[in-house]
Amino acid sequence: MNKQPLWTKSFVNVCMSNFFVFLVFYLLFVTLPIYTIDQLHVKEGQAGLIITIFLFAAIVIRPFAGHWVDTVGRRPVLIMALVIFFSSSVLYLTTQSFPLLLIIRFIQGLGFGMATTVIGALAADVVPKERRGEGMGYFAMSMNFAMVIGPFLGLTIIHSFTYSSMFTISALFAAIAFIAGMMIQIPKRTGGADLAKSSLMPAVQGLLEKPVIPIAFTGALMAVAYAGVLSFVSVYAKQNGLEEASTYFFVVYAVVLLLSRPFTGKWFDRYGENVIVIPSILSFSAGLLILSMADTPGLLLTAGGLIGIGWGTIVPSFQTIALKKAPERAGSATATFFSIFDTGIGLGSYVVGALATNIGFSSLYFNSSFIVLAVVLVYMGMHGRQSQLQRKYKWQHTR
Structure with missing residues (x-):
């Protein structure tokens, strides 16, 4: 019995989209605290809020995003998530104050939480079931490589160029994540939720998969x-x-x-x-x-x-x-x-x-x-x- 192929175009695009989403995340993870202290003159204790508010937004939105992925569908949630993530990445170029930066971080956290949820579900969709452990392992490597490259690249940019250059490059990476995401061929699913009977707001008991x-x-x-x-x-x-x-x-x-x-x-x-x-x-x-x-x-x-x-x-x-x-x-x-x-x-x-x-x-x-x-x-x-x-x-x- 021949193995079903793993490295299909859709799987490659899933990994690419995931890589560039996490690349932006890790690049900004290490550079934004420095930016807020150097450029916005925020105290070190307050600078940590830009990480906290981002993760808070991602954690809050994920249960809802998971429900939408299984009811509304993969494609609409993917488009919405990557548009929010890209748009917020562009908005960093307009930051003039710390409160505005926190608002942008919250919005990007929503996009990040939605994107990682739907992309993770798509990875499971396009990987052959008998090779799921192998496939999800390679998929996770896209995040691992972003974790290595992102901080190194971010620190290199701010030391050699300007913060505007850093934000521009982040927006470019977010755009690549969007393009790769749009090239994913989403398989047709059977046995899913009945969209006509589904609500956009999940029941409280349905927020988490027990x-x-x-x-x-x-x-x-x-x-x-x-x-x-x-x-x-x-x-x-x-x-x-x-x-x-x-x-x-x-x-x-x-x-x-x-x-x-x-x-x-x-x-x-x-x-x-x-x-x-x-x-x-x-x-x-x-x-x-x-x-x-x-x-x-x-x-x-x-x-x-x-x-x-x-x-x-x-x-x-x-x-x-x-x-x-x-x-x-x-x-x-x-x-x-x-x-x-x-x-x-x-x-x-x-x-x-x-x-x-x-x-x-x-x-x-x-x-x-x-x-x-x-x-x-x-x-x-x-x-x-x-x-x-x-x-x-x-x-x-x-x-």
């Missing part, structure tokens, strides 16, 4: 620990005299992830999620432990590689599990997963920052490694044991 909540909650626990890496690894490295090596931390992260992706996705589909998820959690935990002791470039980059293969594999694996929990409601499943998941990152950035002030980054990463290790038990209790029993039952009845 079967997805356990795996999303498990992911959120991991995200709290990862927020400490994403937000503060460069600060920690600088304190340890490893500022130059920290530049390559996420490069090693991406390279290791790229080399492992062809294997981990296929093994997920062939052997089941436990075979991939549990070693990935252990790798993430080991990476944090080594990071806590990193006083040489070699240790720092080793930690980056272990965290890359661990965290970089966990996210698409958990997202694939979420989609399997509600295959006919991919939009709601994606929205539920990322709403809870992003809450973990948002809370983590605040909690981790407060803890690091009191106990130091080394102790923070050391303790985080054991917390992540304990998540193995949470995962097995909420999903892993059930998955193991299902595969055992399936194996016994197909002999």
Whole structure:
């Protein structure tokens, strides 16, 4: 039996659109706080609001976007999301005050939340079911690469050019995301919701896809620990005299992830999620432990590689599990997963920052490694044991 093709034009365009949406997100994530302090003369404490209000908007809109994706349809929500995201990217060129910037960030957060929800659902649509683990793994790489390239590119632009150049380039990337999104051929769906009987406003009990909540909650626990890496690894490295090596931390992260992706996705589909998820959690935990002791470039980059293969594999694996929990409601499943998941990152950035002030980054990463290790038990209790029993039952009845 021949495998169905994975790298179709639609799948490539889904990955491209997702990449450029996240490229804008990460580019602005690291540069806007600097812009608000340097150009708008805002205090450092207030500058953090531009991240908070963006994530707040994305989290709030996602459950509604998931409902619209499954009822109104993929195409209308995709167009609306990418138009909002592009328009708000252009509006940055008009910012003259901090309140106006916050309004634009809120609007872009709405577009980002809608876009990532519908694009995630489309990825599940265009990937062959028997290759979903592999396909969603490659799809997630578009986000991983944006995370590596975005901050580097953003800092390079503001150091070498102007903030206007940065906003112009961001708008250009948002335009490419829109063009790629419009080139996606959306498959016809069967068994979906009856549009005539559907409401644009979901019922309160329908805001979250209940079967997805356990795996999303498990992911959120991991995200709290990862927020400490994403937000503060460069600060920690600088304190340890490893500022130059920290530049390559996420490069090693991406390279290791790229080399492992062809294997981990296929093994997920062939052997089941436990075979991939549990070693990935252990790798993430080991990476944090080594990071806590990193006083040489070699240790720092080793930690980056272990965290890359661990965290970089966990996210698409958990997202694939979420989609399997509600295959006919991919939009709601994606929205539920990322709403809870992003809450973990948002809370983590605040909690981790407060803890690091009191106990130091080394102790923070050391303790985080054991917390992540304990998540193995949470995962097995909420999903892993059930998955193991299902595969055992399936194996016994197909002999």
